[in-house]
Structure formats: structure tokens, C-alpha cells
Amino acid sequence: MRRIRRMLVPAFAMALVFPAVLPAQAAPIRATVKSIEFEGMAAPASVKEMADQYSTASLKVTYSDGSVKTFPLSYNRLFKTTDSIGGTVAGVAIDHKGAPIIDNSVPANPTPYVSDSPDSNSLFQVPGMAPSALGGNALSLVTHYEYITFDNANQSAYGLIPASMSLTTLDQNKQTGELKPTELNKIDFSGVNGLWIPCNGSLSPWNTHLGSEEYDPDARAYEADPKATFISPFVQAYYQDKTKTGNPYDYGYIVEVKANADKSTQVAKHYSMGRFSHELTKIAPDGKTALFGDDGGNTMLFLYVADKAQDLSSGTLYAAKWVQKSAANGGSADLQWIKLGHGTDAELKVLVDKGLRFSDIFETSDKAAEGFTAIKTYPSGKIEYLKVKPGMEKAAAFLESRRYGAMLGATSEFNKMEGVTINEKDRKAYVAMSYVEKAMEKDAKGADPADDIQVDKISSGVTYELDLAGGAKDRDGSAIDSAYVPTFMSGLVVGEDLAKADALGNKAAVDKVANPDNLSYSESLRTLFIGEDSGMHVNNYLWAYNVDTHKLSRIMSVPAGAEATGLQFVEDLNGFSYIMSNFQHPGDELLLPDPLKIEVLAEINKSFENRKAGGVGYISGLPSMKQIVEAAPVIGDDNPTDKSLVDLRAKAAAAGAKLEWHGKNKDIVVTLGKHSLTTRVDSSTATIDGKKVNLPAATQFSKGKTYFSAAIWDQFIKL
Template sequence: MKRKRIPNKKWAAPVLGLALVLPAALPAQAATPAQAAVKSIEFVGMNAPAGAQQMAQVYTGASVKVTYGDGTVKTFPLAYKQLFKSTDSVGGTIAGVSVDANGKPIMDTSAPNNPVPYVSDAPDANSLFQVPGMSPTSLGGNPLSLVTHYEYITSNNAGDSAYGLVPASMSLTKIDQNKTTGELTPVELQKVDFSGVDGLWIPCNGSLTPWNTHLGSEEYEADARAYEADPTQTYLSSFVQNYYQDTTKKGNPYDYNYIVEVSVDQDNKASAVKHYSLGRFSHELAKVAPDGKTVYFGDDGGNTMLFMYVADKAQDLSAGTLYAAKWIQTSAANGGSANLEWISLGHATDDEIRAEIDKGLTFSDIFETSDKPADGFATIKTYPSGKTEYLKLKPGMEKAAAFLESRRYAAMLGATSEFNKMEGVTLNAKDKKAYIAMSYVEKSMEKDSKGADPVDDIHVDKISSGVTYELSLGGGQKDRSGEAIASDYVPQTMKGLLWGEDLSAPDAKGDTAADDKVANPDNLSYSEQLRTLFIGEDSGMHANNYVWAYNIDTGKLSRILSTPSGAEATGLQAVEDLNGFSYVMSNLQHPGDEMIVPDPLKTEVLNNIDANFNNRKSGVVGYVSGIPSMEQIAAAAPEESGGGQISSPADDSLIPLRDTAQAAGAKVDWHGKNKEVVVTKGTHTLRLNVGEKTALLDGKSVSLPVVTQFSKGKVMFPSGVWDQFAKL
């Protein structure tokens, strides 16, 4: 995501409306009194920072306002909680330290007589989750796991750029969740070992899979064509020599730029694999649909592409089919809109592609090249070269091209390669929508008025401040060749949902995009319960980057977090009802970098940032607290508001709880250590333990006619109680 490190990129920003009102998770017009208990949920936004002190802080002044059916109002104030700075030591390990293949810190020797470890100032993706069976923390709370990316190191100790030259990293932090307050406290931290997969290349954003693993990323791939011609034209040699602490190491560009899956076991140990069959390009992140098979990607850079992967088996990303989209434009306004046609690049397994890499393949083993148009050569223009190329596939190299040179091969087949700065991706499962952030809608996405490019599929109106797009998903789709696509979550259309407002001249803080709207959207995360799209900025057009909450039903927008000037808002993750508490994970990286604030205000802001963030060497890992879970909203409801009630029924027959609840659209969480089941349906939560004859409905005790029990590996629950709960 880092702006200035990527050649030929102009960095600008998007924009959108302020104070946000969210409709009730259970709308007021619902039939039963219990459903009418919550009338509306509103994010009350905060003002933009005023003055040098606020501009140098990470903070929130926002709140959540819940209005119940009887008019009673409950306000939940939000707060930003810092877990740790990237320069902090947690349990004896520096959070953002860069480590070599042996797990030892990589030393920065740029300042004579003062060797220090390289430490990242750029924490990025977060995945906070609970692993069943993990032992309690020393603080006595619920044990949680947090995987965090450290995208790069901005500069070395002498002040020179270190971007891409030093291997990046991830950390796994054991978190204590206070059982009463929900407060999160880091207990111990370890670096994730990537020595089995050749190290980790520039990990940008990430996501949590439906099966509770973390999907990381490797973006801004080294151009294998450029590397073969002159290895000094890429970061690769420096990267591998630092990682292996071996100055003779050459490196292979095809070892990098894949999706990385990190699994955590009940002993809080992490293991990592790279999924080569998901294709090689500038992976911003991967997001998995509810089917556990369909995967969507961000592809960061200029002249990039929209890819989709459909795995052969649910919850197994080791084999599948890779697709690329053709944009068939229907409108140029407000980011544009289009129908999407999908082109199959082929099927592969991770092992097949790894075997191709191990052969030592080079770019020239896959393609013939020409320096001008020629018979049999396709004319394309894609990232990372950004130049018009004339390529011909060598015989038998289809699979290698599809998965090692995914963008070039897809362009040769006719897929659209004109997207610009395609960043975050998230999903709205209920409405079958995906959302994608295009940070800067300009350059290759504008009309090719000179007729210089090979194709001009995308020719939309320029919005330098960017657009967040909505994609409609569906089943029964076929690819361009007429073959059925084995997914019910195939994007069919794409249109602008939120777009920025570019200013004709900078304002007093240096903003070149309207400050009360989103500018340059990047991280995205969606709350199913709150019907809210959270948006984090990476803007070169806002003096301060913000996190926003956008209600997809009302179209209202609220600013809920401000980061220090020059910092990017990263690590965005909406976490819902985790042991009865909800959070929005949100980090910041490189505070004070690339500031657009004019002097003399800039000097004052920088002085404050230096004091707050270790002379601009520290990024921050943290979260927005105070966002109410559905359980907390229900528990705070007044008695007269129509909250759900369950009597003790005579029917003591038992039903399989998970199967029944999921069929009714409820969410089911199993906490194995204490044999607890949590069922969430709308604003109502049912908690029960196997072997007990009571349950908690929205925090209140309910007697059961018979104990909950295990039978043939399933939790069996009284059907009469379930029937009443399902009607609430």
C-alpha cells in the first residue's frame, strides 16, 4: 500500500458524506415485539481533527447510539485502545522486528558503530480469532490469537529507504480477553516462521477465513522479465541476501507474490503455507466467500486485474481454477459500472506449480518476445512493467503462464488489465455483495484519448480520490468458453458505490479532497450484524487518514477514527460477538510520512508526532472498543421494550442444535474448552453449556426441560426451547 515506493504512481484520494445512521439489525417493522425491540442503531461520527495536537494523535470521539422500540436511547462511547507499538517488546520479542531464515533479528549496520535490528514502522493486516482448546492466559481471561502483518521498513538507521530491501514479517500474539469488560491485553508474541516457504515478500492486507485461518498476502511482485535482464532492477537480490544472510544468494522471483495461509493450533503455534494455485500477482489480500471455495483478490498497482479463484473443495485452497474478469462497461459516471465476463486461466494444484518453480523456470522459458507488433504475438500492457509488450506463449507453457505470470497470460486471453490501485475486498453474505476499494480512479481507468494502449475496456470519469465498488454475486454462471463456474458467488456486475470529491485547490490543512468524505479507500471490512461497511484510508489527499462507518441501507457515513498526519489506517477487521464482545481492529503505519500539511502547521504537527511515535519509527497495533455486540444491545434493553422471553416448555425432545440453527439463518459458535455454544440470531443471543439444564437468553437465565447433551458428535438441545427462541 505504501505510496511513494511504487514507481509511476500518483497518489490521491476519495470522499463521502458524514454522520451515519444505521438501521436496526432487526428492523422496526418486523412482526414480533422482540424484533421491534431495537428501532435503530446509529454511528454518531466525530469531527475532523483541529489543531496540531489532534492531528498528531490516533483517537476517536465517535459513539454508537441505540434506540429501542419504546424510544429509550442507549449510547455506547467508542475509544481507541493501543495493544502495542511495532517497536515495543511483547513477552521478550520486538513486535515489528525483521528476522532471517533462522529466526534471528536482521541487523541494520547503516550507522557506523551502532548496529540495531531492523524494526518495521508499518503494521498492516490483523486477524483476531479464538482457537478452540487453547489454554487460558496468565491473566485469567479468554485466550485469543492475533496475526499481524508488518508490511515493510520505511528507512534504515541512517535515514535511507529500506522499502522492499529487508524481508517483511508477521507476528502471532496471544491475547487475553477480559471476561467481564472485553478488554484485550497482549500476553506473548512470536514471529511466524516462513523459512519453509522462502520467506515473506511485502505482506499487505489479509483476512480471516470461514475456517479460522489467516490469509496473508505478498504484493508488488518483482518483474521476472526485468530480473532476468538485469537483477539489480528489482528488490529481489537484496531481499534474499538479507533473509538468508548470504551475499551470494541469487533468488527466484517466482518464489514470491502468492497468498499465504497461516494456521494456529491450540498450543498457539503457527504454521504457514503458500498457495501457488491462487496465482501470482500483486496480492493486496484474498477474501473467501461463505461457500469456503470462492476467493476474491485485490491487485495493487497500475494496469492491474480482477481475479477470482474457485477451489475444488471447501476449506481447501490447495487446488482450484483461476479466473480473470473482462470489464464490459455500461456507464462512465461515479466510478463507472460494468457487466463482468469471466475468463478461465486454467486449473492447478499448489504442488504442480511449486514443481514448475523448482525447475528453475525463467520468464524466457515461458514466453517469446518481440519489440514490435508481429504475427502470432499478443499486444498487452500490465503491471509490473507498465509498458506495451508483445508476447507469444511457448508450446506447453499454459499452466506455468497462468499461475506464475497470471496477469500477462490473462491479458493475452482478453481479460481487462486497466484497473488502478485495487485495494481492499470484503463481503456482505446476506445480500450476496462484494465490495472492492479502488484507491485512485485515474490513469489506466480513464479514456485512452491518444489511442496508445492495446485496449480501452475501462474509460470512466477520473476521480483521483477514489471509489468503493459494489459487486453483485450469483450462481449459475458460465465462463467465456461456456463452461459452468462451480460457485454460487460469482461477481456478475460492478458499479461505483461511494466516490470521492476532488478539490480544485488545497484547503488550509493541505487537503486536496473533501475532508468530510472518504478519500482514497483502502482497507475494507463488513459487519453483518450492523449492516455496516468499515473503510480505512490510505490517502495522499487528506492531511489525516480516517476510518469510516458506512451504512449500506441508508447510505449515511460517519468518521469514527483519525490517525496521525502522514499515517495510513491499516489492519481493519470487524470482529463480531467474540465471547459476547465486538471490536474493530485498526492499526496505523508510518506516522508523519509523506505529509501534505503546509508550513508552519506541518512543523508543529511533526514535533508532536515525534513525541508520540518514537521519532516516527513506531507504528501502532490496536482496536476501536465500545462497539456493542448484539448480546450487549439486548442486555441493555429496558424491560418494557419488548425483549425476548422464553418460558420453560413441556416438550423435552432433542434436536441437533447446529444444523437446526444454521438452517434458520443463525450464527453458531462452539467454545470447546468449556463446552459452550453461542447462538446468535438477529439481536438475540442464546448461550448454553453441554450437560447443563439452564441457558442464558440475552444475558438472562432460562430453565430447560432437559439437560443439553452430546450425541454422535452433535450438541442436542430441547426442541421446545429452540422453537420459542427462533420466533423472537
């Protein structure tokens, strides 16, 4: 997600369900969770804070008895991209043989290229993997290294040097959940001609990593002039062969990585998922529906439905048409889906491998002409007049997905479409639009071939909410075989542009999200996490947005000029939860005024190898739901000295509860909703939902009334 020159939780109630009858030695009953929310942190104020990645936020849990427990959060760095782990430098660029690619721009100082730009993380556990070298649970972490910013001569190496991914083995401490890297290996992409600018990614429901190849190289421009794209220097560096020229149709796909118990990997590029500027793909719970981000200007919203669950090698690709309903706050629209075609990886790879060119797929015209369709899409960004050659519709659909989609009427006016995630319970998806401007604004000159999107400009961006539904049909009336088809799209979390930069240089409101990028969602916490890639904030932040209360909380800050990347919420992995988060290119394009800028940059240089290192890590301290429940107070423990009694029948009537005498066993039973309380006269214990509770004072009978512990009654009615 390279920039172009970018608590909480619900107030939800969780009812604990217990068996009707348990033995007397059963665990005591606990209060239930009433609400969970993130308590945010202030924006960094000191030089040290501005130059570092950190969190001082916390998670606040309120229980049914009114008690509150706070879980402080902190940031833990696993490694910098310049660190060597088990003998391998994390961010080193490698060629097709796995050897480091050397920067010879300064002949007297040959140095391996090392990325400063870590991106996507997938943290997961591979079944059958042996314990780590430290004896804890062995976890696997796939990480992207998106690009290299500079070579030895301080020239940008963006896109020129092959990118990479690593598979890191992490030790998970079984008692504390702390993560430590023990081994790191670079993933081999030689079987798919290398890896092109991997941006964000996600973990599939079947435990594979789904990577991406962003900013698809323009095959038309390459055919006209190979020097007009990065393709030739890219493949020459990857194969260490100056005679290589490359093929743009080798790149621009979703890449799937399977990690094995022996730490080996298998890699596949999914040609049938379409070729465009893949930010990432997110798979719906059905294991077959994929939603995408398409980064850049004049991009498109795509949908893919695989033929079989957990198999992305064949399926049907669709593109959306935006049918606008409103323009404010990012706008809103119905989404109409246009079928591009059905394809398989195998048949499309044959087309690529035989050296198919742009001119094999399309006829072109320099001006409007009969039979030619006018379009404007990324990566060209210019009006083009195209006609698909007979029999080349499949090649057009999957190798030139955006151009072909525009020819069929799909909307190609989105701008900087970034992260995507899914809220399964509410049947919602979320999509980050980092900058809502340019092609998303009304075409005032009326010069473009289409002007579907005409929303108000918000340079600090918008995170959109998409309604998901089953039973949808495409534009031609054919059924779409998915229960997760986006049907309506509207702005949800909206940035605020400042008319004038503040004293620190912020161009967007500092307490709102600016230029959203990474997204991840927690079902249990009912929280949408949003990471920034902003050129409008001095420091980029990670935010937590409660989809029920709409509370927005800042929970992490990254070094000034850096981008927050690699966001992944990991829930209850061996009893522990994590928020994975990286940063890349620290100190880039600092907005700060002098002399503060000079001080912050000096601190960044000292900490991050003169801005040549990015960081990979996670937010710790986040409890799993199991830990939250187990931390709940035990009923009867909070008021051991409160011996006051209340009229049980009167209290039951006031609460709307049912009270019964069971004369045979002399039990008094109170039923309130699905909860029950049982006691006996002169007894110092009671039973709540089948669990024994000690009473501060025994139940008593006097003048025709039963008197029961006030403290325990108060806790019972809060269940």
C-alpha cells in the same frame, strides 16, 4: 498498501421471537431494536488530535419504545511496532533462522531493522488454547509488518529487507472485553523462502489467517538484470548470504497461516491462487470462492474457485473483462469471466523449485509480429509483445497470471485495487479502488493495446459494489462452480477531488472518503467500514457506511501522514465486538502548512519514536448484538407511576389487532401480528408473548368496556 507518489448501521428492525408460553418467573419482555447507526466525529482540529490515533464517535441504538441508548467508542493501542512483548520486539525483521536482521549502515551503531508499517490483523480464538497469563480468554492476533521505511542512514529499506508477521497472544478480560498482549512470537516463513511485502489480509471461514505478498517482482526484468528488482538484496538479507540471487517466482502469492492451541503455526503459499500483486483475498461463505485485490497500475480483477471447501491447494483461476455501461461516479460494467486454468499448489511448486524463468514461459518480440499478442500490465507498465511457448500455458496462468490474462482478453486497466469484503445477505462484494485514474481513464492517444475502462477521473477514489450470483458461465460458456461470481460492478462510495487544496492542505473533501483501502463488513450492523490510504487528506480516517441509509460517518482518525491499516470487524467474540485498526508510517508526506506542520511533526516524533513506530490496536465500546438486545428497556419499567387506562377494544381496533374473550378462563387476548397480549379484569399483571408484565394499574371493566394500562399498551404496539 504502500502509497504510490492514497453510522450507522441500518435502520433495520429486529423482531425478537419468544416462545408462546413461558412460566411466570420468565425474564420480562423487552423493547425491540428499531435502528442502529453510528454517530460520527469531527475531523481533528488541534495539534494533539492531528498527531494521534483516536475516536470520539459512538453507536446509537433506538428501541421500539422510542428510547435511545448511546455506546461511546474509543481507541485502544495494544502495542507499537517498537515495543517488546515477552522479549520480542513486535516489528523486528528476522532472517531464516529467526534472528534479528541488523542494520549496519552506521558501523558504530548496528541496530535491528524494525518496521514502522503494521498492516493486516486477524483476531480469532483457537479452540483448546489455555487461558492467557492474565487468566482471561486467550485470543490470537496475526499481524503483518509490511515493510521497513528507513535504515540507520535514513535511506529507504522498502522491499530490501524481508517483511514479517507476528502471532500475539491476547488476554481478553471476561468481564470488560479489554484486550492486553501477553506474548508475541514471529512466524517462521523459512519453509517458503521468506515473506515478500505482506499487505492486507483476512480471516478465513475456517479460522486461518490469509496473508498476502504485494507488488509481485517482475520476472522478466529480473532475468534481464537481477539488479532491476529487490529480489537479490531481499534473499541475501533473509539468508544472510551475499551469494544468494533468488527467484522472483518464489513470491507474489496468498499465504495461509494456521495457528495451533500450543501457539505454533503452519504456513503455506498457495501457488494455485495465482501470482500477482496480492492486496488480500476474501473467501465467500461457501468456503471455496476467493475474490482478490490487485494493487498497482494496470492490474486485474481475479476470481478463484477451489476444488473443495476449506482447501485452497487446488482450484480454477479466472480473470475479468470489464464491459462498460457508464463512466460517471467510478463507472459501471458487466463482468465477463475468462478461465485461465486449473492448477494445484504441488504441481506449480515443482515448476518454481526447478528454477523456471520468464523466458521458459514466453517468447518475446520488440514490436508487433505475427503470433504475438500486445499487452500492457503491471509490473512492466509498458507494451509487451508475447507468445506462450508450447506446453507452458499452466505456468503462464499461475506464475504470470496478469500477463496471461491480458493475452486472453481480460482487462488489465484497474488502478490501485485494494481491499475486498463480502455482504452475504445481499449477495454483494465491495472493492476499494484507491485512485480512479490513469489506465482507468479513456486512452486519449489510442496508444494502448486495449481500452476497456473509460471512466471519469476521480483521484480520491471509489469503493465499488459488485453483484454476486450463482449459475454464471465463463466466456466460453462453461459453468463456474460458485454461487458467488461477480457479474456487475458499479461505483458506490465516491470521493470528491477539490479544485484547490483547503487551508490545511486537504486535496479531497474532508467529509468524504478519500483513497479507500482497507474494507470490512458487519452483517449485523449492515455497515461497510472503509479505511483510508490517502495522500489527499491531512489525516487518514476510518469510515462507517450504512448500506441501507447510505449514511457515512467518520469514526476514527490516525496521525497526520499515516495510513489506516489492519481493519477487521470482529463480531461477538465471547460476547464482545471489536474493530481492529492500525496505523503505519506516521508523519509521512505531511500536507500541512508551516508552522502547523512543524508543531504536528514534533508531536508525532515525541509519541512514535521519531516516526520509526507504527501502532496496532482496536476500537472498543462497540457492543455485540447480544449486549444491544439486553440493554433494551423492559416493558412496564418505564412508566411505573402512569396509572392511566385506555379502552382496550377501541385501541385494538385502531391498531388493526384482533381482540377475543376466552370465557372459560376469563382471559382477554389481543393479537397483533405475531405478538399477543393477555390480561384479566382486576389483574395487576398481563402476559405479553408468554412473559409476565407488571401493570401500573389493574385492568378494569366498566359500562361494558375493558380498560387497560395506557403505558403498557403503547409499549406493546411498538414491538
